Structure formats: structure tokens, C-alpha cells
Amino acid sequence: MEDVPQLPGYSFRDYNLQDFKLNPKCSYLNGHRFIKDSWCGVGKRPIDVMSSAYSPENPEAVDYDPSLTYGRSKGYPKRQVIPHYVLFAQKCLNFKAFFRQSVYNSPSEHHRIRHVNIIYFLEDDTLCVIEPPVDNSGFQQGKLVRRGKIPKNQDNDVYHWKDLNVGINIEIYGVTYHTVDCDAFTREFLLSQGIDIGDKEDPPPDAYTQDRLSKLSITKTIKKNTNSNAEDSRRKFLEYDGMVLTFNSTWNDDYYQILYFLTDDTISIKESPIIKNGKDPCKLLLKKTRVPKNWNDLPDSYPRIYLERSDEEVVEYYSPSDFKIGETIFIFGRRFLLLDCDQFTRKYYCNMLGLEQPEKIQYNTENIKNGICQGIATNNKNNICNFKKSRNTNKEDVIRKLYNHQKKLRYKISMAAVHPDDIDREFIMEYSLGDGTIKINEIGKKNSGRIGGCFLSSMLVPKKNIKIDNCDEEIPIYYTPNDFLIGSNINIFNHHFLINDADEFVHHYVENNKDKFTPELVKNIQDYFTNKKYKIIQDNKNDNKIQDDNKITKNNIVIEPIVHPYPQGRLPKGKICSQCDDINNERRKITWSDQVQVPCTLTSG
Incomplete structure (x- = not known):
């Protein structure tokens, strides 16, 4: 292709070349203008002039280009300038x-x-x-x-x-x-x-x-010498690591475990994992810390308001010799009665301290039972005692919950006023037939100072002072619809309420399920709703009688209440009756006088 003349039609374009910029000849170096040699042409393509740089002066004698074999000559490398x-x-x-x-x-x-x-x-x-x-x-x-x-x-x-x-x-x-x-x-x-x-x-x-450092070093030396080897924390760690004295105790009718760590003489209190009384779990009551015997024993000059007590202010801490079964210890103002300890604790007191721990104390405070009365039934003693025997295997009555889903008995109750502020407080009590829970919502009233809303969340409400014969223990008996007689008083967590009214659904439910309720309750509901219907009928009759007596004729005078001062449409200008003047009813406003009774004398036709 090199022998082909550069004529139109004999040249072919290389489509791989996309750069057609000219190489600049003029440039600046260190603030001076100079002309640099071009080693490439358009698009940075090598030019033929560079290949003839090694040829002799006579261009006709160019037969061989050494740069094709040895490459182009390179100048000496310039040293990099580092600022x-x-x-x-x-x-x-x-x-x-x-x-x-x-x-x-x-x-x-x-x-x-x-x-x-x-x-x-x-x-x-x-x-x-x-x-x-x-x-x-x-x-x-x-x-x-x-x-x-x-x-x-x-x-x-x-x-x-x-x-x-x-x-x-x-x-x-x-x-x-x-x-x-x-x-x-x-x-x-x-x-x-x-x-x-x-x-x-x-x-x-x-x-x-130097003087201050010498005084400080003397103080540290004295403090270090006062600590005997018997109280060395490192020795106690190596000797008592992992050894814990465990005591079972009770406080506020709840059971706890008191852990005494022999490594650093600290005490930790956690809830007993065995006793389950239905309360919210509290895994840790007191974190691991040293407990003083008398935490209020501080000098009068000590600034206890803004300064925390340290080891220097505490006179004495609890030690293993202070724990004995049957005695009461005070931990930050709380009284814990020690009931029992584990076998390791008994061996430690016997071998190390030479003390014998007393036997376990039988402390019975099961005030909260796991049993829940299922269904709506009478509170007879046999059912209660039988339920007491099977309370440990108590399960949820799913059939009852599905059958009575969203069925609720609603009652209107009022609070027995103990304080003057509780007068005229009214509530709506809902009894859920699905699980036997009770929910109370207060009815809001204007200018009462109270916001209506939830007074008691949905829960099982036990009766007060219910004693059962032929049973070893007291079993909580919860409120059922048999206890909700119209006009009776109920005690809900020491709040006394009076049942004033019931929903219509209560009447229908009692009529359709008489076998589930006592005859006394059935008669009470029937009498109440019968009297209520009779009262409604009497009120309707009285209202009709009042409407009939609105027209009273006396001496040819009829007294009528004016509902609309004028009939619809425009009346002609003139007299309405013989004793009324002309009234122009156009653009007339109704005033308070239009609502009173106006006597009018009827004229004979």
C-alpha cells in the first residue's frame, strides 16, 4: 500500500484513529518560552522525520535506520525535584x-x-x-x-x-x-x-x-502496710474463686435468693426461679455489691446530699458470720427473712466457721394461686375443692372462649361516694363471657375535673373475704354474673360500686340461659326489665296526654303553642283574627315573644 500514490480513490482511511489534534510547538519552561521538537504528528502518530535523525547529512544515502533495531536514543534521567x-x-x-x-x-x-x-x-x-x-x-x-x-x-x-x-x-x-x-x-x-x-x-x-511526692509515697506505704496478707484480694481470689453462699429468703411475701460471693465479700439478690406467683419477673433485685450493715450510720458532718459514701465512711460490711437461718437481715432498708441454704453453704459454715445452720423454716405465704375459675357456675364448696386439687394442671378453656367470643355483659354502675369528689361518678362495667375478666370504663362528664376512660383494665377480679369450708387452704373465687344483681353492691379492689342498670343483651342472655344462673338473679333481671318497660309505657302515655291537653278552651279562648309564627308562604296583609291588629309579615324576624302562648278569640263565621 505504500507504493500507491496519494491520490483520491487510492487512499484508505484508518477508522481506528480518532485523535486529530496538532502537537503544540511552543511551550513554557521555568518561566521562559521555547520551541520543542515534535516527535509526533497529527493524532500523536510518529512522523518520518524522526526516523531520519540518525542518517548522514546526505539524505540519498539512507539505506538503514538503526532505530528500528536499537531503538531511539534516550537522554540521561532527570532527578525528581521534591519540595x-x-x-x-x-x-x-x-x-x-x-x-x-x-x-x-x-x-x-x-x-x-x-x-x-x-x-x-x-x-x-x-x-x-x-x-x-x-x-x-x-x-x-x-x-x-x-x-x-x-x-x-x-x-x-x-x-x-x-x-x-x-x-x-x-x-x-x-x-x-x-x-x-x-x-x-x-x-x-x-x-x-x-x-x-x-x-x-x-x-x-x-x-x-519532690516534697509533695515524698509525702504521697509515705501515705501509700502506710496504707499498703496496714492491709494484712489475710485480706489480700489476690489470695482470696485464688482460694475462694467460684465459691458462693446461697440463702433462700423472703421479703414482702416474695421469695428471693441471696448470693454471698466469698471472693470479694459482695452480695447479690435475685428472684427465686422455683416459686411462680404470677407476678412480673424481676431477675435481679440487687446487683453484685458490698452491703453495709447499717447504711444510714454516717456522721452528721458528712455531706450526704451531694457526696456518695465510700469505704472510708462505712463502719462495717456484712460477713458470712452475719447470716443465720431464721434471722432477719436488713439490706438497704429491706427486711429479708432467711429460710434455708444449700448443702455447700452448710458445709462451709460447719468446716470453716464451726457453726451449724438450723433446719429449713416452713414459711407458707401462698396468697396467689394458679387456679382460675373457668365457666359461669355456682360457687358451691364441692366444685371449689375439686378445682383446688386440679389447679396445678389448669388449662385454658378454648371451647368456652370460641363459643363466647366477643360476648360481653354490660352494666351501668356508680361509685359509692366516700369522698365528696366521688359523687355522681358513673361507670360502664363489661364482663367478658369468654375468659371471665372484668373491665370498667368511666363515663366522662363536662366540668367534672375527670377525664373519662379506662378505670380498670381487663382482669379477673376476686371477691373479698371468701372463706371455704372443708378445704385446707383459701381459694380465690372470682366474680361471675350471678353476683351482679341490679341494686346490689360489689367490692372491686376496695372500691365499692352500686349496680344501677344493665344492657338489653343481659336480659336476653339470662332468659335464654336460665340454667347457668341462680333463680334469684333470673327473677331480679326479669323484675327490673319488666318495671323498666312499664315505666317507659307510662312515660309515653304521659307525653301523649300532655300533647292532647295543649288545646284548652275556656270562654271561647283557645291557647295554642306557636310552632311556626306564620305558615309557609306569604299571607295577605290584613287581620288574622278580630282581636289582632294588622301584621305585616314581610321581613319579620322571630323573637323570643313568638314562643309564648298567644290567646286568640274565635270569631263566628
Whole structure:
């Protein structure tokens, strides 16, 4: 293709070439303009001129191009220029120094020795002075001189790393710092730059700091010596690790386990996992901590309002010798009666302390039973005793719940007023036939000061002071519809209510299920709703009689209530009756006088 002349129709385009930019000839270098040789043409394609750079002066003698075999000649590699701030980035020279600060009006000292670090940053030739923190020094510590270029004379010449060395005085803003040492990097850097480094010096000690540290060390030594080897926490950890004294106790009719850890003499209290009384679980009553015997025994001068008590204020903590079955211990104001302990605890007291723990105490406080009376039945003693025997295998009556789903008996009750604020408080009581729970909602009234809503959430409500014969224990008997007679009083958690009314559904349910209720309740419901219907009929008759008696004729005068002052439509202008003047009914407004009875005399036709 190279022998084909460059004529239209004889040339072929290379579609892989997409760049047709011209290579610039003029450029800038270090602020000077120059012309650079072009080694490529349009689209950075090599030109034929570069291949003839190695040919002799006579272009006709070009027979062989050495660059095709040996490649183009390359110049010497140029050294990479690294800026100063990149070369010395995050590289610092650290010098240890001190300065003397005068102390006035002090009989114990005249000056204070303060040790500082002078840090020089090589990347921007800045310097700062930082004082290491010292406990209870009484001076402002930290960064004494902020980072910046520090002048060294009146000619505003700044400090350079060549001006720094060990054993010289450096004056910074009127304060003279004496350098005594430097770190390894600083020493290596200065030696590499040909600077001789002075010998290391010992900084003078601060008399005040040394005196305070000596007093503190004496106090720690005395405190360390007072602790005997018998009370060493490490020895107790190795000897008693994993050993716990367990006591069963009771507080507030609930059962708990008191755990005494012999490793660090701490006490933890958690709920007993065996006893299940139906309450919300409380896994941990007291976390692991040391318990004082008398936690209120503090001196009168102790600021207990804002300061927590520490080990120094507590006189005595509980020890294993203070726990004995049958006795009561006070833990942060709560009285715990110790009932029993495990076998390991008994062996520990017998072998280690030489004490015999008493036998287990039989403490019976089963006030809450697991039994739930299912169904609507009479409260006879035989059923209760039989239920008592099978209360441990109690299961939910699913058939009853499905059959009576969403069936509720509603009653209107009022609270027996013990306080004047409870007068005229009315409620709606709902009895769920599915599970026997009771829910009470208060009826809201205007200007009563109370917001209506839930008074008692849905729950089983037990009766008060129900004693059962022929049974060893008392069984809670819950309220059933047999107890809800109209006009009777019920006690719900020491709140007395009077049943005033019942829903119509109660009447229909009792009539259709008479076998589930007592005859007394059936008769009470029937009599109440019969009287209620009779009263409604009498009220309707009285209303009709009042409407019939609205027209009363006396001396040819009829008294009628004016419902509408004028009939619909426009009346002609004139007299309505013989004793009424002309009334123009156009654009007339109805006033309060239009609602009174107007006597009118009828005229004969």
C-alpha cells in the first residue's frame, strides 16, 4: 500500500484513529518560552522525520535506520525535584528544656522549676513550647507557646534549626529556656547536617514537687502496710474463686435468693426461679455489691446530699458470720427473712466457721394461686375443692372462649361516694363471657375535673373475704354474673360500686340461659326489665296526654303553642283574627315573644 500514490480513490482511511489534534510547538519552561521538537504528528502518530535523525547529512544515502533495531536514543534521567515541605513533612526536632518561674509571697519556696518540650517543625520552620501535665501543679499547663515562627532578636530574624542545640539558652518572648537533652531523631538529623551536639545534662529537680511526692509515697506505704496478707484480694481470689453462699429468703411475701460471693465479700439478690406467683419477673433485685450493715450510720458532718459514701465512711460490711437461718437481715432498708441454704453453704459454715445452720423454716405465704375459675357456675364448696386439687394442671378453656367470643355483659354502675369528689361518678362495667375478666370504663362528664376512660383494665377480679369450708387452704373465687344483681353492691379492689342498670343483651342472655344462673338473679333481671318497660309505657302515655291537653278552651279562648309564627308562604296583609291588629309579615324576624302562648278569640263565621 505504500507504493500507491496519494491520490483520491487510492487512499484508505484508518477508522481506528480518532485523535486529530496538532502537537503544540511552543511551550513554557521555568518561566521562559521555547520551541520543542515534535516527535509526533497529527493524532500523536510518529512522523518520518524522526526516523531520519540518525542518517548522514546526505539524505540519498539512507539505506538503514538503526532505530528500528536499537531503538531511539534516550537522554540521561532527570532527578525528581521534591519540595521542601514534602521532604520534611511531619518531621520534628524535640528538645527537653526547663525554665525558672518566680514564686512570690511564699515562705516555703522562692522559685519553681518547670520542665517543657521545645518542638521545632522542619516542614515550615515553626516552633512551639509544650509543658507535660503535672498533677496539682497550680499552674496553667499544656501549650505555653503556640506554633509559629518565633523571632530571636529585634531584627525580626526567626529561629532556625541551625540555632538549636543541647546545653544552650533559648529566649522566647522574654522567657529563657535552657535545653538539657534531645531525642534520637534530633541528634541524628543535626549530626547529618554537620552540627556538633552538646552533652546531655541532668535537669534540676523542683523542690516543691519532690516534697509533695515524698509525702504521697509515705501515705501509700502506710496504707499498703496496714492491709494484712489475710485480706489480700489476690489470695482470696485464688482460694475462694467460684465459691458462693446461697440463702433462700423472703421479703414482702416474695421469695428471693441471696448470693454471698466469698471472693470479694459482695452480695447479690435475685428472684427465686422455683416459686411462680404470677407476678412480673424481676431477675435481679440487687446487683453484685458490698452491703453495709447499717447504711444510714454516717456522721452528721458528712455531706450526704451531694457526696456518695465510700469505704472510708462505712463502719462495717456484712460477713458470712452475719447470716443465720431464721434471722432477719436488713439490706438497704429491706427486711429479708432467711429460710434455708444449700448443702455447700452448710458445709462451709460447719468446716470453716464451726457453726451449724438450723433446719429449713416452713414459711407458707401462698396468697396467689394458679387456679382460675373457668365457666359461669355456682360457687358451691364441692366444685371449689375439686378445682383446688386440679389447679396445678389448669388449662385454658378454648371451647368456652370460641363459643363466647366477643360476648360481653354490660352494666351501668356508680361509685359509692366516700369522698365528696366521688359523687355522681358513673361507670360502664363489661364482663367478658369468654375468659371471665372484668373491665370498667368511666363515663366522662363536662366540668367534672375527670377525664373519662379506662378505670380498670381487663382482669379477673376476686371477691373479698371468701372463706371455704372443708378445704385446707383459701381459694380465690372470682366474680361471675350471678353476683351482679341490679341494686346490689360489689367490692372491686376496695372500691365499692352500686349496680344501677344493665344492657338489653343481659336480659336476653339470662332468659335464654336460665340454667347457668341462680333463680334469684333470673327473677331480679326479669323484675327490673319488666318495671323498666312499664315505666317507659307510662312515660309515653304521659307525653301523649300532655300533647292532647295543649288545646284548652275556656270562654271561647283557645291557647295554642306557636310552632311556626306564620305558615309557609306569604299571607295577605290584613287581620288574622278580630282581636289582632294588622301584621305585616314581610321581613319579620322571630323573637323570643313568638314562643309564648298567644290567646286568640274565635270569631263566628
